[in-house]
Structures are given as structure tokens and as C-alpha cells.
Amino acid sequence: DQQVKQNSPSLSVQEGRISILNCDYTNSMFDYFLWYKKYPAEGPTFLISISSIKDKNEDGRFTVFLNKSAKHLSLHIVPSQPGDSAVYFCAANRNYGQNFVFGPGTRLSVLP
């Protein structure tokens, strides 16, 4: 029973275009969400986060959108660069405990 879903295992985008990575969750108690990026043979690195009191958070080329009613969030990368090629994990957390729940990841390939 996956509480955090990333239904696209992979995504290919041309350099310079927008990459949109999607994440759906089932637990309405989740109120904090993060995106991590993972290169091969390395641990995940934090990318951007959003609290449930917001519906958008922006950091440079990365923007995360949260739609609480749809239990959906998305990560937009614009413009996409070849160095963005990695696996992106969505993670969710409740307002107590430290039990982050991660999605299975989406592998992004940015083609030059």
C-alpha cells in the first residue's frame, strides 16, 4: 500500500524545455513534502520542500506546486539542463515523528 506514488518511472525532456515530475499521496495527514534528487552511486540530496500551508515554493529553476484537495504535488524544472538527469524522489511527512514516506522515484533524462 504505497502512500506516496510517482506513477511515471521515467521521463525524457529536451534541454531547455520544462520538466514536470508528478507525485500523488493518499494520506491526508501529510503536511510537509520534499523532493530529493539522486545520482547513481550517491545518496539522495535535498532539492526543495513545501509545507501544506503553501501551494507553491520556488527556488531558482525549481518550483514545487501543491494541490491539497487533489493530494498531488509536482516539481517543475525550467529550463532543464543535462546535469538535472537523475532520479527524483518525492517524500511526505506528518506533523509528528520523523517517518518520511518516499515515493519510488522518477528517472529524468535531459537530452542535449
Added chain:
Amino acid sequence: GAGVSQSPSNKVTEKGKDVELRCDPISGHTALYWYRQRLGQGLEFLIYFQGNSAPDKSGLPSDRFSAERTGGSVSTLTIQRTQQEDSAVYLCASSPSDRVGETQYFGPGTRLLVL
């Protein structure tokens, strides 16, 4: 100033043997987490430490799994009587505190293969 380190980076073991995985968190980080990632799946939370105590062990899959942390620093995850389904990448992360939403910094992981 180094990041989170884990050892060994790779471990191959026979079914039924015990293994120990080590995590060195970032200096000064009080919170430490263990996750595992099976092939094609997301990260699965195992256990979290605040200092040397483990307030949340809810993710440990069976009593064959245990973890300890000493001196508020190094942590060891022990898997007894390994099974083939234990094969996964085991990731450790640390964070400066256990405040809700605190960013976790991950190590490179230990790839465990149980034959």
C-alpha cells in the same frame, strides 16, 4: 566537514549470516535515520535516532533487524540471519535536529546482496 559516510559500500553475504552496516553522520547532527531501498522501489523508513535513543522503530521489518547508536554519533544497523529479501541498498541520513521537516542529508548507501 565531510558528509554522511557509510561502510561497507558493498556487502555480499550468504543467507543465514549476520551483517553489520555502519553509518557515520555529519558531525553535530543529533538525528540519524536508516532507510532501505529495494530494487525498483522507493526508500523505506526503518528507524530513527535522536541522540542515542530511538523514538521510532516502527519501520524495522522484523526482529532480525536492530540498530544502535553510541555517543550520539556512529550508528550500526545489524541484520541477523539474513534472507534474500533483505537484499537492498541501505541508506543512512542525518539532520541537525529532529524538528519536523528538517532536511536530511544522506550517505551513499551500502549495497547488500544476500545469496
